[in-house]
Amino acid sequence: MSRPPLPPFTPETAAQKARMAEDAWNSRDPDRVALAYTPDSRWRNRAEFILGREEITAFLRRKWARELDYRLIKEVWAQEGNRIAVRFAYEWHDDSGQWFRSYGNENWEFDEAGLMRRRIASINDMPIEEANRLFRWPLGRRPDNHSGLSELGL
Numbered sequence: 001m002s003r004p005p006l007p008p009f010t011p012e013t014a015a016q017k018a019r020m021a022e023d024a025w026n027s028r029d030p031d032r033v034a035l036a037y038t039p040d041s042r043w044r045n046r047a048e049f050i051l052g053r054e055e056i057t058a059f060l061r062r063k064w065a066r067e068l069d070y071r072l073i074k075e076v077w078a079q080e081g082n083r084i085a086v087r088f089a090y091e092w093h094d095d096s097g098q099w100f101r102s103y104g105n106e107n108w109e110f111d112e113a114g115l116m117r118r119r120i121a122s123i124n125d126m127p128i129e130e131a132n133r134l135f136r137w138p139l140g141r142r143p144d145n146h147s148g149l150s151e152l153g154l
Helices: 011-027 030-034 052-066
Strands: 037-045 048-051 068-080 083-093 099-110 116-128
Touching (some): 011 083
C-alpha cells in the first residue's frame, strides 16, 4: 500500500502530508487514521508508548471519547528526507464542559511507501474559556479559508 506524497519530502509535499494528517485526525475516525501508519508503527504520545495499528486505533478511540468536539490544526516546522516535524494545536472539551487548547510538536518518520513508521508527540494542555476558542468551524475538515496556526498567532 502506498500513501503519496512519498519521501523525500519537499516543503510543498511536507505541507500536503501534514494537511492530509490534519484532515484525517479531524474526521475522528480511528480506523481511517490508523491506515496512514505502518502495521508496526511506533508512537510515543505524551508518556504513552504505542505499537502497531491495533494499539493506535484503540488509543484514538479512548482519546476521542474523552476529548469531545475535537478540532485540530497542524503546521510543518521542518522537513528533510523521510522526516517531517510539525507543530499543532487542537481544541476540545471534557464531559464537564471545560474547554482546553492543547499545544504540541510531532516528529514523523516515513517508510518508502509514505506510511508513517514513527510518531513522537509532546503535548501540553491549557484550560480555556469557551469564549476564547479560536477553532469554531463545523466538526470535520478545517475549511480552506480558516486561518492556520501562524495566522492565529499560535
